[in-house]
Amino acid sequence: MFSYLITSPIYHPDNSPSVFKATLLKASQKDVHFACFRLITKSEELDSKELALLNVFLEVCDKKGIKPFINLSYLETSLSLLKQGLKVNLHLKEKFLSFLDSDMLEFDKTKVDVICSTHDEDTALKALRLGANFVTLSPLFTTPNKGAPKGVEYFKNLPLELKSKTIALGGIDSSNIDLVKSLGVAGFAAIRYFLE
Numbered sequence: 001m002f003s004y005l006i007t008s009p010i011y012h013p014d015n016s017p018s019v020f021k022a023t024l025l026k027a028s029q030k031d032v033h034f035a036c037f038r039l040i041t042k043s044e045e046l047d048s049k050e051l052a053l054l055n056v057f058l059e060v061c062d063k064k065g066i067k068p069f070i071n072l073s074y075l076e077t078s079l080s081l082l083k084q085g086l087k088v089n090l091h092l093k094e095k096f097l098s099f100l101d102s103d104m105l106e107f108d109k110t111k112v113d114v115i116c117s118t119h120d121e122d123t124a125l126k127a128l129r130l131g132a133n134f135v136t137l138s139p140l141f142t143t144p145n146k147g148a149p150k151g152v153e154y155f156k157n158l159p160l161e162l163k164s165k166t167i168a169l170g171g172i173d174s175s176n177i178d179l180v181k182s183l184g185v186a187g188f189a190a191i192r193y194f195l196e
Helices: 017-030 048-064 075-083 121-129 152-156 177-181
Strands: 002-006 034-039 067-072 089-092 114-118 134-137 166-169 187-190
Touching: 002 017, 017 048, 034 048, 048 067, 067 075, 075 089, 114 121, 121 134, 177 187
Parallel strands: 002 034, 002 187, 034 067, 067 089, 089 114, 114 134, 134 166, 166 187
Antiparallel strands: none
C-alpha cells in the first residue's frame, strides 16, 4: 500500500517557503510515495509566492524520491505548467472528469499520471475507464465539511478491479492507519496524518 501526502494551508501558513520546506521534510519521514501540491488560488496565474511554494514542493519531492502531483484551483493553470515542461502529474477534481475524455489526449499518458478525486463507486469506475491511473475515494472516516463517511465496510466491499486503483481518503490518522492498511486498497491519502 502506498501513501499519498496532500498539502493544505496548514503546511504553509502565511505562504512561507521556509516553513513549507521544513513541514514537508518532517512529513516525508513517514515514508511518502506520492505527494500532491494542492493550492487554492484566486486567478489562473500563480503569483511569485505561489510559484515559490511550488518550487519548494518540487525540490523536496525530488530530494526524497516522491512522485509529485498538482491540484490547483484552475485546471488551465495545471495544464499550462505541463505545457511549459514542468515534470509533475495531475490530481483532478471530480468536476474536471470530462477533461480525461477529451483534452488529455494531447498529453503523453506515459509521462503524466492522473489521479481523480471521486466520491462514489460509479464515478470512480468512470474516471478509471477514461484513463485515470488512480482515484481517491472519500470520505472514509468522518472529516469536517466532507459529508457522511463511507465507512470501512464500503471500502472492503469495493470490486477488486476498483480496489486495486483506489486511494482511501478522509479522516485518516495514526489512530486508524492500521485499519486503513487492512482494507486492500492501493493506497491512502491524508493531510494531517503526515504531520502527527
